[in-house]
Amino acid sequence: MSFALHEPSSLSDAIELGARFGAEGRFIAGGTDLVIQMNRKRLAPRALVSLSRLPDLSSIELCPSGYSIGALTTHKTIERYPAFRNRIAMLGAASQVVGGHQVRNIATIGGNVVNASPAADAVVPLLALDAEVDLAGAAGKRSLALSQFLRGPGKTDRSSDEVLTHIRFKDLPPNSGTAFLKAGRRKAMEISIVCVAAKLTLGAHGLISGAAIALGAVGATALRCPQAEALLMGQRARPELFGEIARCAATECTPISDVRASANYRGIMVAALVERALVRCVEAVEEV
Numbered sequence: 001m002s003f004a005l006h007e008p009s010s011l012s013d014a015i016e017l018g019a020r021f022g023a024e025g026r027f028i029a030g031g032t033d034l035v036i037q038m039n040r041k042r043l044a045p046r047a048l049v050s051l052s053r054l055p056d057l058s059s060i061e062l063c064p065s066g067y068s069i070g071a072l073t074t075h076k077t078i079e080r081y082p083a084f085r086n087r088i089a090m091l092g093a094a095s096q097v098v099g100g101h102q103v104r105n106i107a108t109i110g111g112n113v114v115n116a117s118p119a120a121d122a123v124v125p126l127l128a129l130d131a132e133v134d135l136a137g138a139a140g141k142r143s144l145a146l147s148q149f150l151r152g153p154g155k156t157d158r159s160s161d162e163v164l165t166h167i168r169f170k171d172l173p174p175n176s177g178t179a180f181l182k183a184g185r186r187k188a189m190e191i192s193i194v195c196v197a198a199k200l201t202l203g204a205h206g207l208i209s210g211a212a213i214a215l216g217a218v219g220a221t222a223l224r225c226p227q228a229e230a231l232l233m234g235q236r237a238r239p240e241l242f243g244e245i246a247r248c249a250a251t252e253c254t255p256i257s258d259v260r261a262s263a264n265y266r267g268i269m270v271a272a273l274v275e276r277a278l279v280r281c282v283e284a285v286e287e288v
């Protein structure tokens with residue numbers, strides 16, 4: 001494995017290097033996905049452009065328009081961020097199950113998003129939050145919905161000179177609760193067999209006024225369940241309803257069989273986890 005390592009200290013220099021090397025270069029953040037792919041000889045970039053010296057991309061900010069997370073923010077920072085342990089618990093819970101402590105200390109949220117694995121844990125709550133991504137490249141800056149950015153396994157809408165700079169989403173309305181659940185063969189250091197993020201908002205008379213259900217590892221990308229979400233709207237939150245919604249969500253994904261699990265098992269787990277996640281959302285609203 002032979003490559004040149006570049007360590008730009010400005011975003012404009014990183015973009016210039018990205019444009020210069022094109023498909024023969026790669027940005028590198030924590031390296032926990034990229035280096036494994038290089039070791040397995042799936043990728044052999046001629047140049048690595050490290051993003052680690054770029055300023056201002058590793059913090060979390062809450063502004064009037066919502067949260068803005070710098071792409072270089074580590075999973076460890078996200079799992080410890082107070083609002084992502086309580087108010088938007090599904091995001092902290094997802095970052096908390098990415099690999100082990102050593103991985104989470106260096107692995108970034110931006111890398112999780114750009115790597116575009118269908119099983120990327122933090123992508124699933126971000127999708128449930130209707131997150132947008134900010135990109136900066138030679139042609140300027142642009143923003144788009146995360147759902148549009150993800151194109152397929154390992155594929156995104158990003159061109160090779162574009163740096164993902166921030167991930168943004170709105171804060172939740174009052175009376176909202178969230179949950180993230182992951183099924184794997186063991187509790188730590190495990191890629192998801194299925195993961196689920198759910199968000200519920202209760203409005204007047206306890207009726208559901210907002211709902212989002214997102215799934216990971218059961219489609220070409222992380223995905224939302226629009227039919228199940230629509231069925232929740234205006235309903236009273238109750239366990240019998242959640243069983244029906246969960247079965248509907250299971251019809252909205254396209255799991256495959258692989259070394260980790262069969263498609264059938266994944267479908268069963270989607271239904272089980274969605275039901276449990278919705279119950280947890282209601283518990284979270286009641287705890288506030």
Ligand SMILES: Cc1cc2nc3c(=O)[nH]c(=O)nc-3n(C[C@H](O)[C@H](O)[C@H](O)COP(=O)(O)OP(=O)(O)OC[C@H]3O[C@@H](n4cnc5c(N)ncnc54)[C@H](O)[C@@H]3O)c2cc1C
Pocket residue numbers: 026027028029030031032033034035036051071072097098099100103106107108109110111112113114115119120121122162163164165189190191192
């Ligand atoms: C032992 C181990 C266990 C793991 N367990 C899990 C797990 O349980 N769940 C899970 O979801 N993941 C897991 N992962 C995968 C990985 O840790 C995460 O996906 C992590 O978030 C990747 O971030 P990174 O900073 O290391 O990305 P990198 O490896 O640096 O980059 C990944 C890709 O994104 C690109 N990139 C990174 N940042 C940017 C940016 N800002 N702009 C443009 N392109 C960028 C790179 O060019 C590369 O193509 C595991 C990895 C290991 C090694």
